[in-house]
Amino acid sequence: MCSGGLSRARLDRMHDVMAKHIERGIAPGIVTLVSRRGEVHIDAIGMQALGGRIPMRRDTIFRIASMTKPITAVATMILVEECRLRLDEPVDRLLPELAGRQVLKRLDGPLDDTVPAKRPITVRDLLTFRMGFGQMLAPPDAYPILQAASEQQIGMGPPNPAMMPAPDEWLRRLGSLPLIRQPGEAWLYNTGSDVLGVVIARASGQPLELFLRERIFEPLGMQDTGFSVPAEKLDRFATSYATNPASGALDLYDAAAGGQWSRPPAFPSGAGGLVSTSDDYLAFGQMLLNKGRHGKERILSRLSVELMTTDQLTPEQQAGAEVFLGANRSWGFGVAIVTRRDDIAAVPGRYGWDGGLGISWCSDPKEDLVGILLTQQAWTSPDPPKIWLDFWTSVYQAIDD
Numbered sequence: 001m002c003s004g005g006l007s008r009a010r011l012d013r014m015h016d017v018m019a020k021h022i023e024r025g026i027a028p029g030i031v032t033l034v035s036r037r038g039e040v041h042i043d044a045i046g047m048q049a050l051g052g053r054i055p056m057r058r059d060t061i062f063r064i065a066s067m068t069k070p071i072t073a074v075a076t077m078i079l080v081e082e083c084r085l086r087l088d089e090p091v092d093r094l095l096p097e098l099a100g101r102q103v104l105k106r107l108d109g110p111l112d113d114t115v116p117a118k119r120p121i122t123v124r125d126l127l128t129f130r131m132g133f134g135q136m137l138a139p140p141d142a143y144p145i146l147q148a149a150s151e152q153q154i155g156m157g158p159p160n161p162a163m164m165p166a167p168d169e170w171l172r173r174l175g176s177l178p179l180i181r182q183p184g185e186a187w188l189y190n191t192g193s194d195v196l197g198v199v200i201a202r203a204s205g206q207p208l209e210l211f212l213r214e215r216i217f218e219p220l221g222m223q224d225t226g227f228s229v230p231a232e233k234l235d236r237f238a239t240s241y242a243t244n245p246a247s248g249a250l251d252l253y254d255a256a257a258g259g260q261w262s263r264p265p266a267f268p269s270g271a272g273g274l275v276s277t278s279d280d281y282l283a284f285g286q287m288l289l290n291k292g293r294h295g296k297e298r299i300l301s302r303l304s305v306e307l308m309t310t311d312q313l314t315p316e317q318q319a320g321a322e323v324f325l326g327a328n329r330s331w332g333f334g335v336a337i338v339t340r341r342d343d344i345a346a347v348p349g350r351y352g353w354d355g356g357l358g359i360s361w362c363s364d365p366k367e368d369l370v371g372i373l374l375t376q377q378a379w380t381s382p383d384p385p386k387i388w389l390d391f392w393t394s395v396y397q398a399i400d401d
Helices: 008-023 065-081 123-127 144-151 167-175 191-204 208-220 231-236 278-289 302-308 315-325 386-397
Strands: 029-036 039-046 102-104 114-116 240-243 250-254 329-331 336-338 351-355 359-364 369-375
Touching (some): 008 029, 008 039, 008 386, 065 302, 065 351, 065 359, 123 191, 167 191, 208 278, 278 369
Antiparallel strands (some): 102 114, 240 250, 359 369
């Protein structure tokens, strides 16, 4: 048994299980990380690109997609602690574009068939995805509001930084659309984190990336995390793939050199724009596990971390979120929280999130554990793919105390 209470033989078993996914062509390469009680095990398997010659490395850079959301939530809470934001303050002061909202009478109705919002959107609404607007699991032309949002290119699908306008224009476009639900009424995915990115920039007086770098990335030593990959690091940047629905083959989603993340975006997406590495995200996940502290640095207070990782949804809101969260998870501030045990890896109190381009992270206070899975294959639905299920089962079966 390792000093962190993990079985060496069972960690080897995890390697074999993950390697079989590479052999079956599920992804060109994988990086896995398990950290328990300060003991870190990282395994890099396969290649950074299909048919490539550069092997996966511990410091390979990945597009972490929606694992950006927890970082955006921490940045928001930093500003709350500094009294520059308040959780239940309307966002109108900083975001006049979102003042005086109108709300659709019905989802399938015309965009001008609306009623006034019963109250303003708050910072808490953005953190909990209850602002009244967000992504839905439906074709982009399923409803007039989804078609209009798709035409406005405000981020209603997978991360696509080259298509997004600059923050002020992005917010103007969002503000031109009615809400789908009343503020505070329902959990709707994604858009709240992008709005928070604009809130953070305006409240701090700094571009989002600069604020994140000064207040989170540099204190945590996250040297490879950002909204783009500089030229000198492109040799460590994994190519990204999406599964072709007809053939099942891996199609190119984004290249390393010359791809969308090879240059700074016009819109730094607080919902899904960051790239990172296994060690960088471990520093973030361990900071939360340490109740906001990293070495001598305190990023957040213990109470802020506890608030972030507490279930914030009513039963009615949680039921509406099940298509994304499943039956055993709910939502805090920027993170999903396991609320009941239903398999080996569902430890109540465990929190984290996944990235739709093939990434997953959780921190588990009960087990003093951080797990991270990094792949290049985009998920094909909110239902966890086999590689995700096998990874988290393998993490928890390795515990040997």
